[in-house]
Amino acid sequence: MLLLFFLFIIIAALLLERASLKDQLLYISYDCRPDRYQTEPGQPFTVVTTVTNKRRLPVFFLKLEEHLPAEIAIEGEGLSIRREEDFLRLSSTVFLMPKEALTRRMTASLPKRGRYLFRGSHIYVGDFLGLDERYTPFRLTREIVVYPAPAKERYYYQVIGSLFGEQSARRFLLEDPILSSGFREYTGREPQRYISWPQSLARGRLMVRQFDHTQDLSVSILLNTDCGGFDRHEPLLIEEAFSMTRSVCEVLEEKKIRYSFLTNAATAGATGQWSFLASGLGSRHFYTIMEGLGRATYDYSESCAALFARAERRTEHSQAFIVVTTRWSPGMQAMVKRLETVSGCSVYLLDAWSGAGSEASGQGAFNREAYARREAGPA
Secondary structure, eight states, X not given: OHHHHHHXXXXXXXXXXXXXXXXXXXXXXXXXXXXXXXXXXXXXXXXXXXXXXXXXXXXXXXXXXXXXXXXXXXXXXXXXXXXXXXXEXXXXXXXXXXXXXXXXXXXXXXOSSEEEXXXXXXXXXXXXXXXXXXXXXXXXXXXXXXXXXXXXXXXXXXXXXXXXXXXXXXXXXXXXXXXXXXXXXXXXXXXXXXXXXXXXXXXXXXXXXXXXXXXXXXXXXXXXOOOSOOOTTHHHHHHHHHHHHHHHHHHHHHTTOOEEEEEOEEESSOOSSTTEEEEEOSHHHHHHHHHHHHHEEEEESSOHHHHHHHHHHHOOXXXXXXXXESSXXXXXXXXXXXXXXXXXXXXXXXXXXXXXXXXXXXXXXXXXXXXXXXXHOOO
């Protein structure tokens, strides 16, 4: 009787061993994603990992090796973490009951701007007796975009102050109808409240009220990442230019000033027509630009000259420009003058290299001198 019992145990173990190996990986599903798709540098977010056993039999041994962004910081105790060259390897082992889904949540953060990928994992499963182990990769392409941090310096406030002045900004924001100086055809970019219905009926097409220079003024931000060369300083300068762009957008949002955006910065991932954003205001407009800045690489899609030429084609009369660039170059002086002539407004410069900003037409010599001093090094 005892022999039959042992024989039954052996047969049952062999059946479980065979069942535990048969197509076991086909019944395992895996997912890993952040709980948001955009975030700020250093801001905590949650990484959610889910492993599911879809079989009617348990998984006796499952080893999970997740591939997370290399720069990610994970909070938690007892985690097996190893930093590889291109990713962070997070290892764990679990036992899954039949039809069980195991979900794990970890608090994480990323220290700096960029686009970060969650590429999946390698999953190893073992048999009932622990004699065999099988492996399969689970490929994912989840991402999170980290915005650039605001610029640490406050010189961009000087640019906004020079551009408008306190009195002009107040008149611009109050939209005094007494400032109306005529009418022009509606282009689709003006607020509908500016439409003059009597004039539209009289002329047979939509017409909008045209205000004087202060009221009708609009702003366009140009972000240039082409500086005619690449050296060890460029990544830091480009990062500073991204931060300066963010800070300018924040000031314009704070003052409720509508702005458009043009850039030659190349981006990673699909963001649509991010190289140009029509005039707008509000959180959706702002965060569209922030996402593009987060995705931006250190490459550029067109030259500085091509960017200025594109700005000239899109400009309107009385449109002011704020140019954010990594370095001032002598060739930009002629581009700035042409843009000022076409727009009828001054062009204002924020230069990441010199760390200063003012009216561009008067800034070139200062920036070139600062550039020469820094290149020469300490005396």
